[in-house]
């Protein structure tokens with residue numbers, strides 16, 4: 001039998017105003033903490049964190065760069081100088097990744113992550129992407145364990161822009177669609193094992209919950225008000241999506257999006273999860289998903305405002321040369337090997353063009369059914 005691996009953050013906590021109970025959740029980590037956040041988040045949350053951590057020593061460090069080796073060295077230095085026993089990251093995916101590396105550099109000390117936007121599934125994962133000065137990924141770290149504590153305070157998250165929240169839904173949408181292909185064919189997950197039944201159940205649940213609550217959760221996010229649907233989709237975006245992608249594995253659900261990033265003459269206008277939503281549509285088309293499933297996914301994306309055409313992706317009037325560049329870029333992506341059939345140039349090009357045409361059909365009020 002193949003080895004199955006399941007990984008997740010040590011503890012996940014979600015609640016409105018829960019930062020106020022921070023010490024209760026992370027006080028076991030030590031007496032001295034280094035808290036890393038952007039200038040704006042320090043302005044908003046420094047006092048709350050200090051009050052919550054009363055009796056402990058907290059040093060603050062401003063993060064205003066990329067998750068780069070330069071930033072990591074500076075923060076690690078600050079941690080060493082103050083003899084901290086744990087690190088806290090307050091922010092988005094880049095701060096989460098930075099904290100993972102810093103905690104490791106400081107000898108593998110405990111780490112807590114306080115997400116401020118529900119747009120990424122990086123918080124619970126054991127991986128970190130490190131960027132160079134030109135904005136490209138220079139290092140990918142895969143640590144043997146995920147962050148110890150992820151504390152999602154919905155009062156903080158609700159202040160974030162609705163578009164980012166919806167983008168998180170796009171990233172979450174890919175979780176089951178990519179993961180189920182891996183699981184069905186015993187491909188490796190991101191930990192180098194095969195997936196567990198638990199992981200597949202979590203991914204399926206995330207998919208069902210998106211379809212059930214996503215539309216109303218978006219409305220709550222736009223109004224910056226807490227509803228049960230908002231709460232549910234926050235759990236989908238942060239916990240289920242993070243657990244799901246790592247523990248099940250990926251197929252071409254991100255590859256078609258990465259293909260568009262290879263276009264030299266085009267600016268990138270969409271957020272990660274937005275591009276992933278369209279990419280997921282392309283995967284479904286390529287693998288011959290039923291019209292029923294395509295209908296379900298296209299309607300959902302259209303309703304919440306996730307891209308379903310190249311126009312939505314801000315990539316109008318693509319030339320044959322551009323299609324060629326994108327298609328060749330997809331062919332180089334390793335996760336296309338996680339399909340049970342060989343993926344060819346013609347299949348990728350066909351999926352791009354057909355997924356876009358189906359998107360137009362849905363924008364015009366048409367349907368596959």
Ligand SMILES: [Zn+2]
Nearest residue numbers: 171254272276
């Ligand atoms: Zn993603």
